[in-house]
Amino acid sequence: MRALAESAILYEDNHLLVLNKEAGLLTQPVPTDERDSLEEMAKRYIRTTYGKPGSVYLHAVHRIDRQVSGVVIFARTGKALSRLNLAMRERRVAKIYHALVEGEQAGTRGALVQLRHHITHRDHFAEVGVSRTSDSKEATLSYTVLKCGQGLSLLEIQLDTGRYHQIRAQLAFAGHPVLGDRRYGSKTEFDSLSAIGLHSRKARFPHPVKPETLDLVAAYPPSWKALSRGLLS
Numbered sequence: 442m443r444a445l446a447e448s449a450i451l452y453e454d455n456h457l458l459v460l461n462k463e464a465g466l467l468t469q470p471v472p473t474d475e476r477d478s479l480e481e482m483a484k485r486y487i488r489t490t491y492g493k494p495g496s497v498y499l500h501a502v503h504r505i506d507r508q509v510s511g512v513v514i515f516a517r518t519g520k521a522l523s524r525l526n527l528a529m530r531e532r533r534v535a536k537i538y539h540a541l542v543e544g545e546q547a548g549t550r551g552a553l554v555q556l557r558h559h560i561t562h563r564d565h566f567a568e569v570g571v572s573r574t575s576d577s578k579e580a581t582l583s584y585t586v587l588k589c590g591q592g593l594s595l596l597e598i599q600l601d602t603g604r605y606h607q608i609r610a611q612l613a614f615a616g617h618p619v620l621g622d623r624r625y626g627s628k629t630e631f632d633s634l635s636a637i638g639l640h641s642r643k644a645r646f647p648h649p650v651k652p653e654t655l656d657l658v659a660a661y662p663p664s665w666k667a668l669s670r671g672l673l674s
Contacts, residue, residue, distance in 0.1 A: 511641025
């Protein structure tokens with residue numbers, strides 16, 4: 442069993458634990474998967490740090506894919522969980538992703554690009570189309586090209602909807618698959634088969650108890666600097 446690294450902790454108090462998840466790690470445990478999860482690592486950290494015997498209350502407010510790194514918000518109390526869930530429903534939780542994608546988008550650098558498609562959830566795959574079908578759901582996002590060069594672009598992405606594999610599927614459909622995302626057509630190897638170039642970079646949300654807004658930023662994984670071909674230098 443692995444210990445939670447101190448460097449992974451972005452914010453901690455009696456109500457919240459916000460972590461920077463590494464790629465390849467499950468957000469929550471899966472009954473059919475014996476691999477460790479960020480949630481179980483965080484529970485062990487709380488149990489050890491605060492001397493809490495027995496079970497530890499800790500619930501993920503949202504999840505990110507196993508291959509994705511970055512911000513994950515956990516509630517440490519039932520009150521915090523219910524208030525954060527309400528904030529999510531009311532769209533008061535802003536999550537910003539950064540992605541390294543194949544292809545240079547110099548022509549749109551600095552401009553806001555919007556993608557609007559329809560996604561159908563297949564078996565471990567999101568099928569994207571331009572028209573609505575009986576089993577599809579609308580998926581919209583917007584992104585800005587931060588930098589581009591050497592055959593890659595660094596994007597900052599804002600989700601308007603939260604569909605299965607939405608960012609990965611929509612960017613691939615638009616001709617710019619996420620670096621290393623072989624499932625959605627990337628031709629480039631990432632540093633690991635369990636990681637792709639997608640990172641939950643920022644989160645801005647109201648504290649569930651205190652009268653303040655948290656604005657947190659998760660550092661890029663160490664491997665990104667080498668894989669970004671100079672875009673992060």
